Amino acid sequence: MTDPRWLNPDESRAWRALQNLNMPLSAVLNRQLARDSNLSTADYAVLVQLSESADQRLRAREMVQAIGWEKSRLSHHIRRMESRHLVSREECPTDGRGAFITLTPTGRAAIEQAAPGHVAAVRSYFVDLLTPAQLASFAEIAEAVGARLRSDGCGEADGATGDPCQGEVETDCPDQVAPACAGE
């Protein structure tokens, strides 16, 4: 490994800024949601996906792709949500292996109640702090990084790393803020 290139001050500043952003932001959103609606941001993400789907239900596989989790995480999480009656599981008639995850009335009520406060928090701690130009700039940057992340399993970043594989990846959209009830 040839002499590593440490970060220069500008790079370091950006990197530190990202560190300082992530953890506390998700923490504060989690607390808001927990306090006001007894939901976690993970719960919220699941409920949004379901509320946006036809029939208020989704195959586990689709959910996994939509919110970018590992399937085992989803499975564990759905089990916990099921025990709180927010969702239920159903068998899939056309694929014996498959499972549908379905939004219950309780779940729908929960997200409809939670959404306004959550959107307000997202605005208050993120969106409303930025100018339209900053929003656009931010999105561009984050999407570039996101695209790089989705193109892995190839060049694992050891050393200088020519990045071998690149490709068009469709952007999926985990954790929208607004549930399907938006505009009702």
Next chain:
Amino acid sequence: MTDPRWLNPDESRAWRALQNLNMPLSAVLNRQLARDSNLSTADYAVLVQLSESADQRLRAREMVQAIGWEKSRLSHHIRRMESRHLVSREECPTDGRGAFITLTPTGRAAIEQAAPGHVAAVRSYFVDLLTPAQLASFAEIAEAVGARLRSDGCGEADGATGDPCQGEVETDCPDQVAPACAGE
């Protein structure tokens, strides 16, 4: 609560981009570190702080402020790291309540071994993807959000939220990439 303002497409895009950034980025960095050095990013953050400190040690309080964790999280984490001989605890002679966290030789070796690969990963998945202008822009944005986050405990984001308290907060710097051995 007056009719919530849902996110418009531009706002939604930026928000989604952030969601898509955070989780996978920290996941990939965690995996790189775990695979190559048997450390977590949390371990790394602790070790960097210690390696940057005079005497290779820090009061728990200082560490908590530096990396922005809750004290109980730090306590649990230090216990686990202690059991792996990466750090050790010492009593503070001048404050009976206090505890020093000290970098052991094992810990120093671990971070010196881990640092090059980690920096390479940070470059490969973040820093090197952005132009200098983007880096600066990103830092500015993230710092604005970070500042907002540090000014809470006051306006809790419910509703329209006039944000009452604002103040100068010094930016602390969790999780630098380079340990103090940089440049050796």
Next chain:
DNA sequence: TGGACGAAGGTGATGCGTCAACTAGCCGGG
């Protein structure tokens, strides 16, 4: 002197996230 208060730190319980391994069902070739 002593007592209230707050700061430093630790602990136990609990829920979350990841990994590795597993079951069960689909699908294609022989």
Next chain:
DNA sequence: CCCGGCTAGTTGACGCATCACCTTCGTCCA
């Protein structure tokens, strides 16, 4: 028909993060 390999989903173990609570100690003021 059945066998190998694939995909969908689940499970258990384990480490991590948070919450509420506790102890110990410094500090300030009467």
